[in-house]
Amino acid sequence: MSSEIKFRGWLKGTDKPFPKINAEDYTYVFNVSPNGQVNAGSWDEDGFWRVKQVEVDQFIGLQDKKGKDIYEGDIVKFTEEDTASFVGPVDYMADDDYPAFDIPDKYIPTGWGFETNVISDGVARGIIEVIGNVRENPDLLEVKK
Incomplete structure (x- = not known):
């Protein structure tokens, strides 16, 4: 039996959900730092790499x-x-x-x-x-x- 692993994100320190964007529009790269901070990076419309701190909640199954x-x-x-x-x-x-x-x-x-x-x-x-x-x-x- 397998369990689906899902998360939802929030912009750190806010009550704003991390944007749900179609894969064809943007690609986000997530990484977790050694201290547990989750970051999401993407290219903006001007061609700059932008990183946002994100808090995540895990789906409990x-x-x-x-x-x-x-x-x-x-x-x-x-x-x-x-x-x-x-x-x-x-x-x-x-x-x-x-x-x-x-x-x-x-x-x-x-x-x-x-x-x-x-x-x-x-x-x-x-x-x-x-x-x-x-x-x-x-x-x-x-x-x-």
Whole structure:
């Protein structure tokens, strides 16, 4: 079984998506520096090589209940059958000794318990939906406990 590896990009330090340009219009060359900085280079209309710093979010290999790809940095809404719900960001938890994409505990309300990964549970049950992302819609995140 293979998993599709995809990323989406953002111009560093902004909420602006990295431009999606047809391959016949421009060619971008991506490189990752030793410190982890991602750069995208291309020729501009004047013939100059331009480099832009880009931040990337990785596709986590799962889709929400509407078939939308879920990426690191997305904000998802988890809604139970009884309509109880909460909202949280998709985060890579490696810094917490938990190498998986999941929703950080601080976004999970008191009383909600999960025996497995929250995102995997929600996708398997068809009750998780992408409602935005942390760069364009930070206002969607409210910590409730």
